[in-house]
Each structure stands twice: as C-alpha cells, then as structure tokens.
Amino acid sequence: MQHEQLTPFPGDFLWGASTSAYQVEGGWDADGKGPSVIDIHMHRPEGVTDFTVAADHYHHYSEDVELFAELGLNAYRFSIAWTRIVPDGDGEMNPAGVAHYHRVIDELLAQGIEPVVTMYHFDLPAALDAKGGWSERATIDAFERYAQVLFQEYGSKVKFWLTINEQNMMILHGRAIGTTGRSGQVEGKELYQQNHHMFLAQARAMVLCHELLPEAKIGPAPNIVSVYPATCAPEDIIAADDWDAIRNLLYVDLSVRGSYHNLAWAYLCAKGWEPEILDGDLELLAAAKPDFLAFNYYSTQTVGASRGDSSDIQVRGGDQQVVRGEVGLYRAVKNEYLPVNAFGWEIDPVGFRTTMRRLWDRYRLPLIITENGLGAFDELVDGRVRDDYRIEFLKLHLEQIRLAISDGVEVFGYCPWTAIDLVSTHQGISKRYGFIYVDREEDALKDLARVRKDSFFWYQGVIASGGDSL
Ligand code: BG6
Numbered sequence: 001m002q003h004e005q006l007t008p009f010p011g012d013f014l015w016g017a018s019t020s021a022y023q024v025e026g027g028w029d030a031d032g033k034g035p036s037v038i039d040i041h042m043h044r045p046e047g048v049t050d051f052t053v054a055a056d057h058y059h060h061y062s063e064d065v066e067l068f069a070e071l072g073l074n075a076y077r078f079s080i081a082w083t084r085i086v087p088d089g090d091g092e093m094n095p096a097g098v099a100h101y102h103r104v105i106d107e108l109l110a111q112g113i114e115p116v117v118t119m120y121h122f123d124l125p126a127a128l129d130a131k132g133g134w135s136e137r138a139t140i141d142a143f144e145r146y147a148q149v150l151f152q153e154y155g156s157k158v159k160f161w162l163t164i165n166e167q168n169m170m171i172l173h174g175r176a177i178g179t180t181g182r183s184g185q186v187e188g189k190e191l192y193q194q195n196h197h198m199f200l201a202q203a204r205a206m207v208l209c210h211e212l213l214p215e216a217k218i219g220p221a222p223n224i225v226s227v228y229p230a231t232c233a234p235e236d237i238i239a240a241d242d243w244d245a246i247r248n249l250l251y252v253d254l255s256v257r258g259s260y261h262n263l264a265w266a267y268l269c270a271k272g273w274e275p276e277i278l279d280g281d282l283e284l285l286a287a288a289k290p291d292f293l294a295f296n297y298y299s300t301q302t303v304g305a306s307r308g309d310s311s312d313i314q315v316r317g318g319d320q321q322v323v324r325g326e327v328g329l330y331r332a333v334k335n336e337y338l339p340v341n342a343f344g345w346e347i348d349p350v351g352f353r354t355t356m357r358r359l360w361d362r363y364r365l366p367l368i369i370t371e372n373g374l375g376a377f378d379e380l381v382d383g384r385v386r387d388d389y390r391i392e393f394l395k396l397h398l399e400q401i402r403l404a405i406s407d408g409v410e411v412f413g414y415c416p417w418t419a420i421d422l423v424s425t426h427q428g429i430s431k432r433y434g435f436i437y438v439d440r441e442e443d444a445l446k447d448l449a450r451v452r453k454d455s456f457f458w459y460q461g462v463i464a465s466g467g468d469s470l
Contacts, residue, residue, distance in 0.1 A: 007406040009467035014114060014413030016075030017068070017435060017459075018371050020121035020165065022051050024422040025081065027058030031096035034087025036123035037133075041178045048428035049442040055422050055429075056448050061104050063450065064420055067436055069111035071456055072463035076113050077370050077415040078104075079121035079165065082146055089125030090142035098153055105157050115158050116370070116415065118221060119150060119205065121165040122179045122425070134194035135186065143201035144208060151212045161209055161218040162294050162370060163202040168222050168251040169320045171195050176319040177425040189273045196275035199254045203288035210289075217291035220255035221370050223320055224248050224295040226355045230304035230333040239305045239330040242267065246329075247301075249362075256293065256363050258286035267329070292412070293363055296371030297397075300338075300351035303330040319426065321345040343375055343431060349396035356404040356411060366410045372397055373417035375424060375431040378453065385437045385453035394455065398462065398470055416459075420450070435459055 022028075022038045028051060029035070038051055057064055068076055082089065084097030108115050120143070128139050150161075170179045171191060186194060202220060209218040227244040229236035245263035253261045259282070260268075268274040301323040306312050314332030318324035322344055325332035338346040356367055374393040378385050394416060405411055421434035428442050437451040461469050 001407065003403065003406045005406075006402050009402065009405065010412065011466070012412075013467070014075035014116070014368065014415070015463040016073055016077055016114075016116060016413055016415035017071070017419035018077040018415040018417050019057070019079075019419050019422055020118065020123075021079040021081035021084075022054070022121070022123045023425070024055045024078075024418070024420065025058040026051070026053040026056040028052045030058060031084075031100065032087060032094040033081065033097060034083040034089070034094075035126040036081065036083045037126055037129050037179055038123050040126050047442050048426070049423055051423055053440075053445060053448075055420055055438045055440075057420065057422075058100070060448070060450070062107060064436070065104070065107045065111060065113070067450060067452070068108075068113060068419055070460070071419075071435060072460050073113050073419070074463075075116050075160075075413055075415060076108055076419060077116040077118065077162070079118035079123075080150060081123055082120060083123065083125045085149055086125070086142075086146050087127075089128035090138070090145065091127075093149060098149070101154065105154060109157060114160065115154075116160040116162065116368075116413075117150070117154070117158050118162040118165050118370075119147060120163070122170065122177060124179070134197045135190055137197060137200075140197050140201040140204065144204040147205040147208055148212070151209055151216075155213045155216060159216055160368075161205075161216060162221040163205050163218065164198060165221050165370075166223040166296060166320070167195070167198050167202075167220070168247060170198075172247065173318065173320055188271065189275075192268055192273045193275045196277065196281070200281060200284060202255065203258070203284045206288040206290060207284070219290035219292040219294050219365070219368075220251070221294040221296060222248070222251040222255070223371075224252070224297060224355055224359065225321070226300045226351050226358060228300055228302040228335065228351075230302055230331070233305070235305035236303070239303050243301070243303050243330045252293065252359070252363065254285060256290055256365060258282070258288060290365065292368055293359060293365040294368045294370040295355075295359065296417070297352055297355055297369060298372065299346045300335070300348045300354070301346075302333045302335040304333050306331055341374060342377060343427060345375070347374075347393065349393075349400045352397050353400040353404045353407070356401070356409045357407055360404075360409040366412050368411070368413035368415070369401070370415050371417040372414070373433045375427070375433050377430055378421075378432045378437060380437055380439060380451060383451065385451060387453045387455045390453070390455045391458045394459065395470060398467065402467065402470065
C-alpha cells in the first residue's frame with residue numbers, strides 16, 4: 001500500500017539505542033562479579049577478541065552516558081549481568097554489583113534517558129550451568145529470585161523491562177553465539193526442555209513484575225525474521241509456514257498467548273523432542289501477559305520445500321541470520337532480490353515493514369524494536385569514521401517504521417544495535433555496529449577512546465527532528 005501522507009512518529013516515541021552487558025562492559029570479574037557461561041566459553045575463532053575488557057563500559061559508563069545524551073537518546077536499552085547481582089546465580093547477592101547499576105540508571109535518568117532493561121542477555125551464571133542450567137527447574141526459581149531483586153532494587157526507576165533476549169537464538173544457534181558451557185552442548189529433547197523452562201521463568205517474571213510494579217511494563221525480546229517462500233509453489237508455502245512456526249511463532253505465541261503453536265508442537269512430537277509439561281505449567285504460561293512485544297530485526301529468510309537431501313542445507317551451523325536448512329523440513333534459499341552485508345546477512349528494509357505488520361496483526365501488542373543494525377568493518381581515519389553505509393541502512397529501516405505506523409501498526413520505540421561499539425557474539429570487535437567508535441582492536445586494547453562516527457551526527461539530527469528529517 002502506498003500512503004499519500006505518512007503518519008508522523010508519535011511525540012513520545014522512544015528514540016533509543018541498545019547494548020548488552022557482556023558485550024560492552026568488560027570488568028568480567030570486577031567487584032565480586034561471578035563468571036557467566038560466556039566467561040568460561042573457550043571456543044572463539046583465532047584472533048577474535050574475548051569479552052574480558054570489551055568496550056570497558058563498566059569503567060566508562062559515565063562518559064558513555066554523556067555521549068548518549070549528546071546523541072539525543074531518550075531511551076537506552078541495556079542488560080543487567082545476572083552474575084553481578086547474584087554471582088553464582090542463586091546464592092548471596094553482591095552489593096557492589098547492585099550499586100553499579102543504580103549508578104548507571106541514575107545517570108541515565110539525570111540525562112532524561114529512559115532505561116529499558118533486559119534481565120538476561122545470553123549470560124547465564126556459570127555456576128547454574130554447572131548444575132544443569134536450564135535443564136533444571138531450579139534455574140526457574142533462581143531466575144525468579146533474581147527478577148525479584150531487580151524489581152525491588154530498580155523498580156522505582158525503571159518502567160520498561162525485557163525478560164530474555166532472543167531465547168529463540170539461544171535454542172537454535174547456541175553454539176554460534178556462544179551461550180555455551182554445558183548448555184550449548186545440549187540438543188534435541190533436552191534442548192526443548194530447556195526452552196520450556198525458560199518460558200516458565202519468563203512467565204514467573206512477568207507475573208511478579210505486575211504484582212510488584214503495577215506501573216511497569218514488561219515483554220519478551222525474540223529475534224524475528226519474516227519468512228518468505230522461495231516461489232508461489234504451494235509446497236514452498238508449507239515449508240515457509242513450518243519454518244516460521246519453529247523459528248518465530250513458537251516463541252512469540254508462548255510469550256503472548258501462553259500456548260504452543262500447533263505446527264511447532266507437531267514438529268517437536270515428530271522428532272520425539274516434546275518437553276515434559278507438569279501440572280500448573282500451562283496455567284502459569286497462560287496467566288503471564290506481556291504489556292508489549294519487543295523484537296530484534298536484522299533480516300528476512302527465504303525457504304523452499306525440502307528436497308530430502310543435503311542440498312537443503314545452505315551452511316553448516318549458520319548463525320542468527322544466516323538461514324541453515326533442515327532436511328525433511330525446509331531448504332535454505334538465497335533471496336536474489338536482496339543485497340548482503342559483509343557477513344552474509346541479507347539486508348531487507350521492506351521485510352522490516354512486513355514483520356511489523358504481521359506481528360501487529362497476530363498479537364495486537366504495541367511494538368518496540370530492541371535491535372536493528374549493520375555490522376561492518378569501520379575504519380578510523382584521521383579521527384573520523386565515515387560510516388555512510390550504516391546511515392543508509394538505518395535510514396531505510398526507519399522509513400519502513402514510518403510506513404508501518406502509517407499502516408496502522410503501533411510502534412512506540414526504536415533501539416538500534418548499538419549505542420557504542422561492542423564485541424559481536426562470535427565475530428569480534430571488528431564487526432562494529434555503534435554510533436560511537438571505541439578505539440581498540442581484537443588483540444590490542446589501545447586507549448579505548450570514544451569517537452563519534454558520522455552516523456552519530458546523522459542519528460542526532462533524526463532524533464532532534466522527531467523523525468521528520470528522514
Ligand atoms: C543479536 C544479539 O542476535 O544480534 C546480539 O541479541 C548480537 O547480542 C546481535 O550482538 C548482532 O549479532 P552479532 O553476531 O553480529 O554480534
């Protein structure tokens with residue numbers, strides 16, 4: 001549909017940007033922090049940076065928040081490291097870790113920036129993982145207790161809560177993104193039991209949030225791609241629907257409707273992977289109601305009917321955005337209409353509009369985009385980063401939000417990935433996303449100086465105009 005006149009962005013739109021604790025903070029064992037599964041993960045490709053220092057935001061947060069204010073953000077989406085709050089996941093609290101996030105949140109509020117807090121972004125406490133991690137129901141209790149601490153400590157300051165970042169990617173791509181330790185080795189039936197337990201943990205957190213903080217809003221944050229059929233052959237449509245259910249709808253349906261999507265459930269049963277569901281589980285899932293739907297969007301995926309042999313598989317393993325293929329289920333297809341970024345991720349701004357329209361149509365919950373961005377090999381030359389390719393990417397995506405709003409979709413915020421350079425899940429710091437450059441390389445820490453990229457000034461102008469300058 002073409003609109004003669006576009007609806008403007010709402011006046012109270014959240015113009016944000018995102019990070020996650022383990023990718024940006026560093027200080028991996030500072031002030032009583034316990035190790036997470038990320039800290040004990042040893043299988044990084046040669047020459048790819050670890051997360052011990054990252055962008056050292058743990059020590060630079062004050063300077064960074066000032067830059068975020070200069071950028072004009074009125075929201076900052078970040079995660080709290082569970083292991084700073086409860087170092088072993090379910091034991092003693094760590095007052096120094098609790099105090100740290102009070103300081104961060106206070107600085108944000110002082111600058112007029114709304115904190116949007118992710119409770120768990122890939123970094124499960126290693127001590128819980130050693131005891132079985134998400135395979136154990138005790139981890140649900142541990143998460144609920146951690147959630148209670150967060151709500152009690154920060155509830156008077158934080159209005160927007162995100163439960164679990166990209167649970168679907170932890171289940172489907174745990175190895176690539178490094179949510180390893182024991183959990184990353186788990187497959188099949190046990191993996192989907194873990195999935196079920198994470199949903200229960202999320203449900204308990206949502207119920208608790210509404211009990212303790214009636215004014216707060218809470219929601220899930222899955223990674224969503226619209227799935228396209230390779231052709232209009234009916235068999236391709238079936239394959240696209242199946243993959244959409246297994247990759248996307250399984251996660252959103254359980255979070256929003258509290259029930260298993262029938263196609264995803266049929267897939268799990270066919271594999272013999274259906275989780276054990278105890279008395280009370282389904283009631284809990286149905287009782288937990290999110291206030292909004294947050295999602296991360298980078299790309300779409302295109303699939304065809306399975307040919308029943310290895311030609312279905314495009315890549316071994318894959319990652320969050322590179323479609324893999326599964327024999328007997330769907331064939332991975334390259335979308336000839338889409339360019340790819342330097343890491344093989346297809347770029348599809350129009351698919352972003354499709355994704356927003358579909359999510360709104362199915363769930364009727366206000367949407368916030370908690371990640372969207374371009375990973376690229378930025379270069380600092382004479383003190384300047386000319387990232388016009390990132391400006392182009394973000395501009396094209398923001399235009400699609402405006403179109404979706406004009407289509408009648410309720411979108412209340414946009415937090416691109418990332419506010420400041422950080423370490424990619426599995427491709428090092430050379431794969432940069434930020435508006436602010438951090439001067440370090442994979443192995444050389446250098447001075448970690450912060451440099452405003454060209455995209456910083458561009459986004460600053462967009463925010464100042466309320467989106468009208470696009
Ligand atoms: C999302 C994650 O999958 O994509 C982020 O929530 C991640 O943690 C982002 O960094 C980009 O992916 P990558 O692999 O390039 O870091």
